Amino acid sequence: MSWDSKLIDRAKEIIELYPQKRSALGPLLYLAQEKEGYIDDDSVVEISKLIGITEVQVRSVASFYTMYKQEPSGKYLLSVCKSISCEINNSREVIDNIKEFTGLANNETDIESTFTFEEVECIGACGGAPAVQVNYETVEGVTPPKALELCKYLKEEVPEVIVADDLQDKFGGIKSFDWAIEDNSGTSSTAPGFQIIGTSEEK
């Protein structure tokens, strides 16, 4: 779908932040990710017009980074860390459980578009290994049984806004550090929740 005037205005505000238009490319790709769950062809066209680079240039950047999805993602993107601290703290069993629950292999999306599952590299939660992200909101100390509960919860309750602190309370365990500050913010799409992009939401 092409972009409506509201989205284009948001894009223009973002472009204004930078000395050169092209710097806004990353944030604008997140707008597409939010809207469609992936970087769709129409968005590539819109972005190339807004920034003044070719569509191929937009694609070339989009395909470089793992957080821009080239195919539609499910409502919940489950990313499980498999890097060293998680690997030696049993992340493989977390991965196996999630795969079994969802029936998905790495980088697959289910037919109902509920889940996309991916194995990822370190997400900076190594003290809270094994660590998982749901739509880029971090949950730490996720044991294999808790991972199953997390999946069940998402599937059955279908929460609109994903908030890290909320999931941590319900399904997390040991943390990298005391989070201390109460937080209600999160995201309702597979784009990371961030004010500037316009993707952050309060619960």
Place this chain on the structure above:
Amino acid sequence: MKETLLLTKHMRENPENSHLIDVYEKNNGYSAARKVLKDNNPGDVIEEIKTSNIRGRGGAGFPTGVKWGFLAEDQERYLVINADESEPGTFKDRILLERDPHQLIEGIIVTSFASNISKAFIYIRGEYAKPARRVQDAVEQAYEKGYLGKNIFDSGKDLDVVVHLGAGAYICGEETALLNSLEGRRGEPRLKPPYFPAVKGLYNKPTLVNNVETISSVPWIINNSGKDYAKLGVEGSTGTRIFSLSGHVNNPGNFEIEMGCSFGEFIDTFGNGIKENKAVKAYIPGGASAPWFTGDQLDIKMTIDDVANAGSMLGSGAVVVMDEDTNLVLAAKSIVSFFAHESCGQCTPCREGTTWLEMILDRIASGRGRTSDIDLLLDVCDNISPGLTWPPQMTTICPLGPSAVSPITSLMGSFREEVESLLPKKVLINNE
């Protein structure tokens, strides 16, 4: 042994609201920024940082004052804060972003003033959405107070700060890749020379790139003095440092200490020992790129130079502990896979080499190894980093390729028998 709280003091004392500007100010916050803008002597600030002898906390340990000193003259200059923190084992910038964003912003104000910069970017990895929101809230609070924007602190100076979200690419931690990424390009490291972004950086303009922890240290140095800072720690590794401890310890976490104690002491005191009282088989002293030390090397001192002399690096300050039951082939494979996945693909030895290393380790780990595999692994490593020396020789544009070699040389150097035990025995032909 105790922590020395400089950077983590405010967040410890005000756990629930350290992120709010009023609370930060009540605790002497923004006094360093006020002071330097009032004194109006940028040269003094740079001198103070030089005196402190602080070395960059992003991994390379480059002296910060020196870096600031050779920022080239130009009308347009930039400050870029490297908050891409993606080195496996590392989560120390995350706590600074999440729990004390104003300390970072104050550091940015002082740094920008010292270097006559009026536009700064904070490049935060995309997976740190929550820390990024915290920082963005703090930036907005600072704008409201007039600490950012036009005529900050009524000094006549302007400073704009933009928080920019990355999109999942470890290589964007490498400073020139980060700049390309911030310019809306693929995050591929740039060819050197020019060696320093301080000469040609963002949009080809002189640019300071510094780590979150480095810049968060600046307010303390200004409030106290470079001399006081230099008194902490040991020569060559002054000040405090936040170490991220993870792996098989009872109490993982971030701990701020003066550099100079031994790894053994650190792991015992703060990690509260190893889970189930097991012994340490190996540990990584400075993030996934760093060669490992063995359980017999726990008395090495935690300083940049001691670790370098012992054949590894303090790097990003991430200590990962592996107990006696760890399958080190799988551990090495995890690290090699990381680099294979994160290679930007520009250099053949890195792109192809890391993929081969991953495949060979995979077949060894799953019992399909070949007798020749150890030689093959080392041969591929030698193509990425000739001579397998430390610090590594490079055939590549950036150090990511050679980083993938570290776990393999560690494995073969100290744990070769463990690998050999997984391989078929050599077949003797004609009773040779």
